[in-house]
Amino acid sequence: MKKSGMSHPWRGVLQREAARGRSKTAPLQNPHVTEALPAANPGSAADEQGKTLPLQTMFNEVPRHYDLINRLMTCYFDQAWRKKAAVECLQGHPGSILDLCTGTGDLALMIAERAGRDTRITAVDFSQPMLEAAGRKARQRQAGGQLQIILGDAGRLPFPDEAFDVIGIAFAFRNLTFRNPRTAAYLAEIRRVLKRGGKFVIVETSQPRSAVLRRLFHGYLAAVVAPLGWLVSGHRGAYRYLAWSMRHYYSRNELAALLAGQGFSCIISRPLLGGVAALHVAGKAG
Numbered sequence: 338m339k340k341s342g343m344s345h346p347w348r349g350v351l352q353r354e355a356a357r358g359r360s361k362t363a364p365l366q367n368p369h370v371t372e373a374l375p376a377a378n379p380g381s382a383a384d385e386q387g388k389t390l391p392l393q394t395m396f397n398e399v400p401r402h403y404d405l406i407n408r409l410m411t412c413y414f415d416q417a418w419r420k421k422a423a424v425e426c427l428q429g430h431p432g433s434i435l436d437l438c439t440g441t442g443d444l445a446l447m448i449a450e451r452a453g454r455d456t457r458i459t460a461v462d463f464s465q466p467m468l469e470a471a472g473r474k475a476r477q478r479q480a481g482g483q484l485q486i487i488l489g490d491a492g493r494l495p496f497p498d499e500a501f502d503v504i505g506i507a508f509a510f511r512n513l514t515f516r517n518p519r520t521a522a523y524l525a526e527i528r529r530v531l532k533r534g535g536k537f538v539i540v541e542t543s544q545p546r547s548a549v550l551r552r553l554f555h556g557y558l559a560a561v562v563a564p565l566g567w568l569v570s571g572h573r574g575a576y577r578y579l580a581w582s583m584r585h586y587y588s589r590n591e592l593a594a595l596l597a598g599q600g601f602s603c604i605i606s607r608p609l610l611g612g613v614a615a616l617h618v619a620g621k622a623g
């Protein structure tokens with residue numbers, strides 16, 4: 338596994354900040370009005386009280402049970418949805434694919450299992466423990482040869498301009514864009530490393546159009562997802578944030594508007610399981 342020399346310089350500071358709830362970042366009401374923070378900021382999002390959540394610290398603490406909780410919460414639909422994203426990423430036999438915010442590597446591994454030998458796959462995340470889990474899975478499945486796993490921040494990707502034909506992201510776009518003051522910076526960075534004519538594939542939670550389904554979905558988040566995540570992982574805050582951010586996250590139209598406002602084109606999206614999740618594909622204009 339190739340890693341950059343990055344360690345966790347912010348970890349202690351962020352934990353102390355989180356404990357004191359001292360952040361002054363207010364929640365953003367309009368996803369198009371964003372303010373790029375300095376590149377050294379490791380990523381944050383506002384919680385229901387408007388406090389900044391240090392996302393890197395949060396994700397460093399959940400990987401042991403992360404896959405199990407995903408499977409239980411979604412009754413294994415999460416893997417079926419990643420598979421759709423993997424198939425979309427591989428259409429047209431691209432030479433290079435980036436799995437952005439790879440976590441424990443599920444999307445990257447699905448792509449690697451289906452890709453031809455001449456497709457270069459790179460997986461990046463800013464959580465070392467998540468990447469260690471991804472590395473273990475890659476070794477078990479002997480997918481190591483084709484897959485490069487790299488520690489890095491989505492706001493300052495360690496790649497040259499136009500490095501990738503396709504960028505995929507599974508269940509992490511919400512972290513980058515939901516009331517996150519760095520939204521515009523993340524999208525600009527994605528555009529920078531994507532080739533002209535390249536494709537950006539997002540699989541993410543969404544909002545069902547049907548009011549009845551939406552109410553059921555939101556009830557499920559509060560009654561099952563948050564308590565289940567807390568019970569299995571012991572991390573109440575992380576799973577309360579997950580359920581809350583899923584409840585308030587963008588609909589397909591809102592997400593398309595966000596992408597269009599940041600210079601992506603040809604945006605199409607497909608609802609998954611009645612719209613509780615969606616697959617979005619956007620292009621980078623030539």
Ligand SMILES: C[S@@+](CC[C@H](N)C(=O)[O-])C[C@H]1O[C@@H](n2cnc3c(N)ncnc32)[C@H](O)[C@@H]1O
Pocket residue numbers: 379380392393396397419437438439440441442443444461462463464467489490491492506507508509512513
């Ligand atoms: C909900 S997990 C999704 C992981 C994986 N893609 C999946 O399908 O399960 C979100 C991931 O995004 C990563 N992440 C969040 N913000 C990031 C950032 N600014 N730079 C790099 N990784 C980030 C977290 O460390 C975490 O592994």
